[in-house]
Amino acid sequence: MPSFFKKKRLILVLVSFILLVALIGFSLRERSELTWPEKFVHDSVGWIQTIFNQPVQFIQGTYENIQDISKTYEQNEILKSRLSQYKSIMQENQMLKKENEELRSSLDYQDSLTDYDPIDASVIARSSERWFSQMIVNRGEAHGVKRNMAVITGEGMIGKIQSTDKFHSTVRLLSGFGLSNRISAWIWQEDQPIHGLIQGYDEETESLLLKEIDYDAEIKEGEKVVSSGKGGVFPAGLLIGEVTKVEMDQYGLTQTAYVEPAADLYDINQVMIVDRSMPTYDIEQQDEEEEE
Amino acid sequence: MIQRFYLPLILIFLLVFQGLAMSLLPANLAYSDLLITPHWVLVILILITVFFDNDDTYYSLLYAILFGLLIDMVYTSILGVYMFTYGIVIYLLHGFKKMLHGNFIVAVLLAVLGLVLTELLLYTIYSFVQVTQMTWEVFLTKRMLPTGIANLLFFLLAYPIIKGKLEKWAANLLSN
Numbered sequence: 001m002p003s004f005f006k007k008k009r010l011i012l013v014l015v016s017f018i019l020l021v022a023l024i025g026f027s028l029r030e031r032s033e034l035t036w037p038e039k040f041v042h043d044s045v046g047w048i049q050t051i052f053n054q055p056v057q058f059i060q061g062t063y064e065n066i067q068d069i070s071k072t073y074e075q076n077e078i079l080k081s082r083l084s085q086y087k088s089i090m091q092e093n094q095m096l097k098k099e100n101e102e103l104r105s106s107l108d109y110q111d112s113l114t115d116y117d118p119i120d121a122s123v124i125a126r127s128s129e130r131w132f133s134q135m136i137v138n139r140g141e142a143h144g145v146k147r148n149m150a151v152i153t154g155e156g157m158i159g160k161i162q163s164t165d166k167f168h169s170t171v172r173l174l175s176g177f178g179l180s181n182r183i184s185a186w187i188w189q190e191d192q193p194i195h196g197l198i199q200g201y202d203e204e205t206e207s208l209l210l211k212e213i214d215y216d217a218e219i220k221e222g223e224k225v226v227s228s229g230k231g232g233v234f235p236a237g238l239l240i241g242e243v244t245k246v247e248m249d250q251y252g253l254t255q256t257a258y259v260e261p262a263a264d265l266y267d268i269n270q271v272m273i274v275d276r277s278m279p280t281y282d283i284e285q286q287d288e289e290e291e292e
Numbered sequence: 293m294i295q296r297f298y299l300p301l302i303l304i305f306l307l308v309f310q311g312l313a314m315s316l317l318p319a320n321l322a323y324s325d326l327l328i329t330p331h332w333v334l335v336i337l338i339l340i341t342v343f344f345d346n347d348d349t350y351y352s353l354l355y356a357i358l359f360g361l362l363i364d365m366v367y368t369s370i371l372g373v374y375m376f377t378y379g380i381v382i383y384l385l386h387g388f389k390k391m392l393h394g395n396f397i398v399a400v401l402l403a404v405l406g407l408v409l410t411e412l413l414l415y416t417i418y419s420f421v422q423v424t425q426m427t428w429e430v431f432l433t434k435r436m437l438p439t440g441i442a443n444l445l446f447f448l449l450a451y452p453i454i455k456g457k458l459e460k461w462a463a464n465l466l467s468n
Contacts, residue, residue, distance in 0.1 A: 016376060023372025024421060041365045048308045056316050125311030127367040129414075130327040130435075131424045134369065135315065162369065170369075203425075266319035 030180075031163075032147065039165040046136060046168035049124045057122075057269070116235040118152075118272040119143055124168070133159075133176030137271060140167040149234075150227065150274040156239035156262030157227065161273065171271070174208055174240075174261050177201050185210060185240055187217075187257065188224045195228065198240070202258065207244055210257040217255065219246045225259045235276040295461050299340065299351070302454075303359050306332040311367060326438040331410060333359050334378060335447045336454070338406050341385050342399045343458040346466075356382035370421065377413040381406050396451070403447045404440070411436045 034042070121139040139145050141164050149161045151171050160181070162172040172181065179199055186193035187210070196213040210225060223243045229236025245258040310330045337359070341352040360375035368374070385402050392398045415431050418424045426435065 013380075016379060020372045020376040020417075023375070024370055024417075027369060027371040028421060038365050041362060045308060045311075045362070045366050048304070049312055052308065052312055053316075056312070060316070123315055125308075126314040128310035128314055128330050128363070129368050129374075130329045131418055132368045134367075136311065136366075264319070266323040268315075 034163050034165065042136070042165040042170070043140075043167050046124060046138065046165070049136070050138060053122075053124050114229070114235055114237045115276070117275045119145060119275060121145075121271050121273055123268050123271060133173040133265075134162060135171050135173065135268070136168055137171055137273070138168055139273060140165045140169050142166055144275060145169050145273055146275075149276075150238055152238055152272050152274055153263045153268060153270070155264065156241065158261070158263045158265055158268060158271065160234075169273075173265050175201050175203075175206070175265050177208065183234060183240070184228045184230045185225050185259075186228045187213070187219055187243060188226055193228070194219065196225075196257065198225075198259070205244070205258055207258040207260045208241060210243075210259050211249075211254065213255040213257060215248070215252060215254055219243055219255070219257055221245070225257075229276075235274060238274065295464060298457075298461065299344070299355065303333055303336060303355060306336060307359060307362055307366070310363075325434060327435045328438045328442045329435075330446070331407060331439070331443045332446055332450075333363065334381070334406065334410060335403065335443055335450060337378065337382055338385060338403050338447070339399065339450065339454055339458060341382055342389055342394050342402060343455055344462045345386065345389075346462070347390050350386065352382050353379065353386060370423065373414065373417050377410055377417070380413065381409045384409070399451065399455075400444075400447070403444060407440045407443050408436070411439060 119139055121137040121143075124136050124138050126135040127133070137151075145161060145164050147161055147164055150157055151159045151161060157174065159171045159173040159176070162170045164170075177183075177198070177200060183198040185196055185198050187196060194213060194217045196210040198208050199211050200209045201207070202209055213219070221243055225240045225243060227234045227236060227238040227240060239262050241259040241261040243257045244260045247256045247258075248254075249256055310332055313330060334356075337352050337356050340355065345352050356378040357375055360378035361371070363374040363378075364371045385406050388402060388405075389398075392402075415424070415426070415435070419426065424431075
């Protein structure tokens with residue numbers, strides 16, 4: 001009798017191990033969409049989190065408001081002095097915009113890579129597993145969110161949409177970018193932007209790795225890095241960060257720049273999901289059409 | 293009758309709050325260099341193993357597998373890791389508990405053992421699929437030790453609140 005139980009236990013452990021490997025294998029595949037049970041669970045948990053989030057956010061908001069009120073006078077003085085500057089900049093901006101539009105229409109070039117429609121969303125939870133840099137926001141397929149869209153805050157880019165559910169979606173933060181999550185980016189210089197690819201995140205220096213830069217490009221610290229809009233669904237011109245360090249790669253063929261993200265990746269409440277106005281050229285879809 | 297839903301409700305509540313805590317706590321507390329990961333669901337599961345389950349009931353194991361899978365779905369993008377880890381750990385603790393008497397010291401010892409085992413298993417699996425590239429030394433000092441201590445604190449907090457209730461519910465379940 002005891003040997004029977006031992007055998008049963010062994011089989012149990014083996015079966016659960018096989019199940020583990022199968023599940024990991026299943027989820028590591030490049031999946032374009034989640035299965036419906038996952039979506040269901042995400043949405044249900046999302047709703048519960050929204051319910052609990054509301055009162056806490058309210059208290060947090062009130063506290064911040066009270067803090068703000070105490071500083072109002074000082075801020076007001078500073079803002080007043082800046083306002084006059086902004087007026088002239090605004091005028092200039094409008095003039096440039098108009099000119100740009102005119103030039104565009106004369107070139108028959110309607111949509112621009114920089115145009116986008118933002119979808120406002122609030123963060124309702126973050127992953128409790130620190131090895132996964134992801135968070136849940138309260139906008140999903142029903143609001144027009146699609147996979148791989150860029151996610152930004154007022155300060156700059158923070159990540160992209162990893163998966164969508166009906167009413168919620170999961171955002172992969174820049175700090176969780178691996179080799180398979182590439183962003184085509186420019187280092188902004190006055191005469192000519194330098195092209196590179198963001199591949200991966202260095203945890204030690206807490207900065208993104210901008211690779212494949214020409215070996216003879218001259219890059220200085222502090223230069224801004226923005227998305228180039230080439231490839232994928234990101235619009236052009238989203239601020240990603242600042243160059244902090246430049247290195248030659250081991251063969252001396254390309255350079256690697258360390259880019260410190262402009263946005264705070266930890267203290268995030270409100271985000272914008274960026275829907276590029278220009279249609280996206282979807283390779284997967286095209287393949288399917290060709291097969292048909 | 294309604295008591296049978298208390299445990300899953302508590303566990304769902306904690307599952308939801310694990311994620312909320314990470315976004316609502318001040319960033320410099322939740323995101324220091326120390327990778328403190330809340331394992332509140334596991335802590336309650338350990339308490340259920342010690343004070344709710346007897347030798348022949350496996351509620352804790354059932355909940356471990358179920359809520360492990362839920363954590364996988366909601367907070368990570370890889371399924372099965374938490375499910376497997378929580379399942380194995382609770383199964384082992386359930387076995388150990390048969391040999392020991394359910395009191396405070398035993399519960400603390402089992403909690404420490406459970407947390408350490410969980411962290412080791414998670415680290416092994418996640419480094420195998422390259423979710424983390426931490427070295428052993430960094431893992432021990434920056435992840436396992438702080439996580440263990442933080443969750444043990446939660447255990448000490450939850451123990452007096454939930455122990456009596458668990459024993460009461462277990463007794464009710466037997467008498468029915």
